[in-house]
Every structure is written in C-alpha cells, then in structure tokens.
Amino acid sequence: MALDQTQTTYGIAELAREFGITPRAIRFYEDKGLLSPARDGQRRIYGSRDHVRLRLIMRGKRLGFSLDEIREMIDLYDLDPTEVSQLKMFIDKLQARREQLRRQQDDIIETLAELDQLEDQSRGLLADREARRKAVG
Amino acid sequence: MALDQTQTTYGIAELAREFGITPRAIRFYEDKGLLSPARDGQRRIYGSRDHVRLRLIMRGKRLGFSLDEIREMIDLYDLDPTEVSQLKMFIDKLQARREQLRRQQDDIIETLAELDQLEDQSRGLLADREARRKAVG
DNA sequence: GGCTCGCTTTACGTTAACGTAAACGTCAGC
DNA sequence: GCTGACGTTTACGTTAACGTAAAGCGAGCC
Numbered sequence: 001m002a003l004d005q006t007q008t009t010y011g012i013a014e015l016a017r018e019f020g021i022t023p024r025a026i027r028f029y030e031d032k033g034l035l036s037p038a039r040d041g042q043r044r045i046y047g048s049r050d051h052v053r054l055r056l057i058m059r060g061k062r063l064g065f066s067l068d069e070i071r072e073m074i075d076l077y078d079l080d081p082t083e084v085s086q087l088k089m090f091i092d093k094l095q096a097r098r099e100q101l102r103r104q105q106d107d108i109i110e111t112l113a114e115l116d117q118l119e120d121q122s123r124g125l126l127a128d129r130e131a132r133r134k135a136v137g
Numbered sequence: 138m139a140l141d142q143t144q145t146t147y148g149i150a151e152l153a154r155e156f157g158i159t160p161r162a163i164r165f166y167e168d169k170g171l172l173s174p175a176r177d178g179q180r181r182i183y184g185s186r187d188h189v190r191l192r193l194i195m196r197g198k199r200l201g202f203s204l205d206e207i208r209e210m211i212d213l214y215d216l217d218p219t220e221v222s223q224l225k226m227f228i229d230k231l232q233a234r235r236e237q238l239r240r241q242q243d244d245i246i247e248t249l250a251e252l253d254q255l256e257d258q259s260r261g262l263l264a265d266r267e268a269r270r271k272a273v274g
Numbered sequence: 275g276g277c278t279c280g281c282t283t284t285a286c287g288t289t290a291a292c293g294t295a296a297a298c299g300t301c302a303g304c
Numbered sequence: 305g306c307t308g309a310c311g312t313t314t315a316c317g318t319t320a321a322c323g324t325a326a327a328g329c330g331a332g333c334c
Contacts, residue, residue, distance in 0.1 A: 012281075023281085028322060042282055042329075059244050064201010066320070076255060087263050094256050101245050101252075107196050108238050108245075115238075118213060119231050126224050150310070160311085165292060179299075179312055203290070275334105282329070290320085299312070304305105 008048040015046055019054055029057060032067050034074065063104065073097065145185040152183055156191055166194060169204050171211065200241065210234065 012023045029035050030044075035053055037044040046054075053074055060070035076094070081087050149160045166172050167181075172190055174181040183191075190211055197207035213231070218224050 022323080024324085025322065027282090032321090044281085059248065062201075063241060063244050063248070064199075068320090081259065081262050084263065084266050087259055087266070091256060091259050091263070094252050094259070098249065098252055101249055104200060105242065105245055107199050108242055111196065111200070112235065112238055115231050115235055119228060122218065122224055122228050122231070125218050126221065126228070129221050129224070148310090159293080161294085162292065164312090169291090181311085205290090277333085279331090279333105280329105282327100284326085284328105286323105286325085288321100288323070291318100293316105293318075295316085296314085297312100298314105300310090302307105302309090304307085 008051070010046040010051065012044050012046070015051070015054060019058055021058075026054070029054075029067070032071065034067065034071050063101075145188070147183040147188065149181050149183070152188070152191060156195055158195075163191070166191075166204070169208065171204060171208050200238075 010018075012026055015026060016023045026035065027044075030037065034057055035046070035050050037046045037050055039045065056074055056077075057067075057070055060073060065073070072093070076090065079086070079090060081090065147155075149163055152163060153160045163172065164181075167174065171194055172183070172187050174183045174187055176182065193211055193214075194204075194207055197210060202210070209230070213227065216223070216227060218227070
C-alpha cells in the first residue's frame with residue numbers, strides 16, 4: 001500500500017455514460033475551455049476536478065445558461081484573489097448571478113402556481129366527464 | 138359611451154419597447170406560432186391576449202426554455218378539453234413540467250448556497266487585505 | 275499479420291433564434 | 305409631390321451547441 005491514488009480518473013466514454021451526454025459534447029466543452037483533462041499519449045484522462053466541473057456544467061445547462069456563462073461561473077471557483085480590485089469585481093459578479101437566480105426562482109414560483117390552477121381545472125373537468133358518463137351510460 | 142373597448146391594442150414597436158425586444162423578434166414568434174395578431178391591412182394589431190402571451194414567452198425564455206417548449210406550455214392554456222384522453226395527456230404534461238421546474242428550483246438553491254459560500258470567502262479575504270494595508274501603510 | 279475496439283483529429287452539416295439588409299407600401303406634414 | 309417615420313415581406317447571414325462522417329492511431333486478441 002505504497003501509494004493510494006484512490007482511482008479518481010475517468011475515460012471519456014465513462015463520463016459520457018455517467019452524465020448522459022456524448023463524448024463529442026465533452027470534447028466540445030474542452031474546446032470551449034470548460035474542461036482541461038490530462039493526457040495519456042493522445043487519450044484524455046479526467047480527474048475528480050473535471051468530474052466536479054462537469055456536474056457544474058450540467059447544472060448550468062438545466063438552468064438555461066450558455067456555455068460562456070457557465071464558464072464564467074466555474075472560473076469564479078478557482079480564481080486567484082490576488083488583487084483587491086479583482087476581488088471587488090468578483091463579488092459584484094456574484095451579486096449579479098444571485099439576482100438572476102432570484103428572478104428565475106420567482107418565475108418558477110409563478111409558473112408552478114399557474115400549473116396548479118390549470119391542473120385543478122382539468123381534474124375538475126375530468127371528474128365531471130366521468131360522473132356524467134356514469135349517469136348516462 | 139356606447140362601446141367601451143378599453144383600448145387594449147398595441148402596435149409592434151410599442152410591444153417591442155415594453156418588453157425590451159425588437160420587432161423582428163416579435164414577428165419571429167409569430168412565424169413560430171406563438172402569437173397571432175389581428176391585421177389592419179398589412180399592419181399587425183396586438184390585443185391583450187397577445188400581450189399576455191408575450192409575457193409568458195419572456196418568462197419562459199428567462200427560464201431557459203426553447204420557443205418550441207414555450208409554445209407547448211402556452212398552448213396548454215387554451216386547449217379545448219373536449220376529449221377525456223386528451224385531458225389525461227394534458228395532466229401528464231403538466232406533471233412533467235412541474236418536475237422539471239422543481240429540478241430547476243433545486244439547482245438554484247444549490248447554486249445560491251455555493252455563491253453564498255464564495256462570497257463569504259471573498260469578503261473575508263477582502264477584509265484581510267484591507268486590514269493588512271492599514272497595518273502596513 | 276490482420277482485425278476489431280476505442281479513442282483521436284479534422285472538417286463540414288444542422289437547428290434555434292434571431293440580426294441585418296434590400297426593396298416596397300402608406301400616411302402625416304410641409 | 306416629396307420626405308420621413310413606421311411597417312411590411314423576402315432572403316441571406318450569424319452564433320451557439322453540438323451531430324456526423326472520414327480517416328487514422330494504438331492496444332489486445334487470434
């Protein structure tokens with residue numbers, strides 16, 4: 001037990017299966033600077049860091065963000081906070097994201113309320129139809 | 138006061154200004170079947186119904202839905218519930234949308250939590266820098 | 275050695291959601 | 305009767321996010 005590297009490495013097809021996407025998409029994310037896997041000769045080797053990033057990517061996509069936006073968000077995580085001015089800009093960006101997400105939350109709440117209403121109406125109609133069928137048939 | 142039509146009609150530029158989009162986009166939504174304004178000769182005349190639809194469209198876009206998805210959702214609102222089987226399908230679709238929105242909610246909550254954490258860290262670093270500057274300078 | 279598998283690069287194709295330009299109609303005002 | 309402002313149709317251009325096809329490399333098997 002000399003070196004316990006806890007096999008946190010993945011092949012491209014492996015990751016693709018796990019996240020339900022194609023290898024092509026994963027390579028594309030690399031082209032766009034969202035991933036930077038190691039190499040074994042020509043082959044890509046993904047570590048736990050890439051795994052985390054892919055999870056962030058997928059979450060961002062579910063929220064409707066573009067890959068550019070997602071990259072911005074991801075880059076926030078490992079930014080070097082070396083300059084105070086950059087730190088302030090960074091905090092501003094966080095605020096902006098937060099506001100955007102809050103708007104999304106509100107939109108979702110509104111939409112869910114409307115869906116509830118629609119479903120109530122539909123269930124009412126459905127019950128009505130079936131009651132009528134019972135009375136007639 | 139014979140006929141109170143409560144001027145609920147808009148021109149295309151008017152709507153564009155109000156929603157912060159271009160007339161081109163509005164015409165595009167029409168092409169895609171999301172809007173169906175009346176006409177005065179060649180000119181489009183939008184009523185309150187179109188106004189509501191545009192609001193739904195913009196909300197859908199903020200949530201990252203495609204125009205096709207948005208049209209599906211909008212069509213739910215004025216579906217003719219004439220057949221029971223269609224009503225059931227309709228309710229199923231509502232459920233699917235609901236689940237998707239719930240996932241989005243969860244994603245947002247997670248992301249907001251991470252943003253909070255990042256901001257805490259950043260503010261800590263920032264305070265540290267300024268304290269150090271005060272001590273040294 | 276030949277074959278298959280899995281991965282690679284290169285490059286062209288595709289869909290969505292408009293942008294942009296051209297060319298025309300129309301109505302108010304001068 | 306001409307000019308602008310605003311609107312129209314038609315059509316080609318653009319960006320994002322991959323899909324897909326072609327051609328080649330390296331490892332393992334028989």
